Amino acid sequence: MPLTLFDTMSRAQRELTPLDGSTYRFYACGPTVYGPAHIGNFRTFVLQDLFRRVLELGGTPTKHVRNLTDLDDKTIRVSQEQGQTLTDFTRHWTLLFHADCAALHCLPPHIEPSAVEHIPHQVRMIEELIAKGHAYAAPDGSVYFKITSFPDYGRLSRVKERELKQGASVSDDEYEKDTLGDFALWKARKPEDGPNFWPAPWGEGRPGWHLECSAMIREYLGDTFDLHSGGVDLVFPHHENEIAQSECCADSGHHGFAAHWFHITHLLVDGKKMSKSLGNLYTLADLAAKGYTPEEVRYVLTAAHYRAQLNFTFDSLDGARQALAKIARAERALAARAGQDAAPSYESLIGQDPGPFAPAWTALNHDLNTAETLGHVFTALKALKPDALTPAEALAAWRGLHLILAAFGIVLPQEKADEVPAEVRTVAEARWAARNAKDWAESDRLRGELDTLGWTMKDGREDYTLTRK
RNA sequence: GGCGGGGUAGCCAAACGGUAAGGCAGUGGUUUGCAAAACCACCAUUAGCGGGUUCGACUCCCGCCUCCGCCUCCA
Missing domain, CATH: 3.40.50.620 (HUPs)
Incomplete structure (x- = not known):
């Protein structure tokens, strides 16, 4: 194409x-x-x-x-x-x-x-x-x-x-x-x-x-x-x-x-041209200091069509985080069904059949319509039910998805396991035990204690996760 | 003033002469001891404004309003 x-x-x-x-x-x-x-x-x-x-x-x-x-x-x-x-x-x-x-x-x-x-x-x-x-x-x-x-x-x-703008002085x-x-x-x-x-x-x-x-x-x-x-x-x-x-x-x-x-076309920030005097000029370091990753920035920059002015806002950056997480969940489900672990290499995706992501690939090749492409990606992900696919079908879909991700240069967020201090781990274990013993009062008290220590504990079916606040 | 690009739901943002994708947020539900997360569902009868063409326009034409960019070294 x-x-x-x-x-x-x-x-x-x-x-x-x-x-x-x-x-x-x-x-x-x-x-x-x-x-x-x-x-x-x-x-x-x-x-x-x-x-x-x-x-x-x-x-x-x-x-x-x-x-x-x-x-x-x-x-x-x-x-x-x-x-x-x-x-x-x-x-x-x-x-x-x-x-x-x-x-x-x-x-x-x-x-x-x-x-x-x-x-x-x-x-x-x-x-x-x-x-x-x-x-x-x-x-x-x-x-x-x-x-x-x-x-x-x-x-x-x-x-x-060409006419000089009125009042423009010749330097x-x-x-x-x-x-x-x-x-x-x-x-x-x-x-x-x-x-x-x-x-x-x-x-x-x-x-x-x-x-x-x-x-x-x-x-x-x-x-x-x-x-x-x-x-x-x-x-x-x-x-x-x-x-x-x-x-x-x-x-x-x-x-x-x-x-x-x-x-x-130029980027706008909060509807205005970036300038130092307006205080809306951001570097990657500025955004990192506010907790945003380069991947989230890249998502925002690529999510709009290149010939339209893109209005960069912190809301859109927050939205990018959620959207990336959503894609990452779907990718993991497909990868699991396909029996794949690491993402395929860029080189191996050259000439890849987009499979269920054909509409997305077509949109991308049509004047780099990235906004439409992402729409097709989410639509396709919603339609795909990994459990209903054969491993071969899942593999095709997984590789098709990765073709689009590679084109966007999207690197999905990894599930990062925070380093948990022993003290925190001890409290968490105690709470997990209390919870499993249906001692809700003690369980909630220990969760509050973890909160004070700066950690959030979320219960899963088989296990719990701890994340730094 | 000249040239160019826009104005679509709370925010971001597409397509299309045939009756408005998608993401975020929001709402309802499932699940959960509670919660979080996740999953499912719902969420613009309407497109800056006014005309026109058409069987039919957000989509084409005209006018207006408005925002943005470039006009000598700014991506």
């Missing part, structure tokens, strides 16, 4: 097939490593991960390239403010980003190039663009892309004649540009950049932000590749500028850059 996905450029849903006939090669704009990524950033990265999983599990291998922006205004400014070298500074935030991605069960990209390690590639592109008449050096040593030299400029964002670090829309390929060295400058034929400085992606795509994916992805905010100007740079550089001429554009 081919995956169909909405394409920003053509504004239509299109089937995804690898240009080279075998591997689907895509590029995702990565994080700027100058601070902790927030859950809004992670919506994008988690959805890109889900996208990749659906492709791979459907039988299409991928080549996933995602950059690290470690060289831009923010990384330079903040590292300077903190008296750190750019390298030390960005390494710190890169490590945290990787830890967060791992916690969210995102597959690592196959290649993760960094901007600062590809300066020669960027310089080379600028030289080509100047030679072809698409760029010019300003007197101060900055180089700009000349948008009037690229008639297609604005095709992706459909903004031909004072804009140098001498021919036209307002021209953007920097190279930014001349400034005193506040500190030691962060590099030599170039037109003077010391550093590459402009948009250029890094173009240069690294060219290096790792070539002039033409399958898909480019990022948050909606990148449509303009970042992706528009990338198209201009890359297509003007490419030997093949125009229209050959990304064959498909996949943009993920």
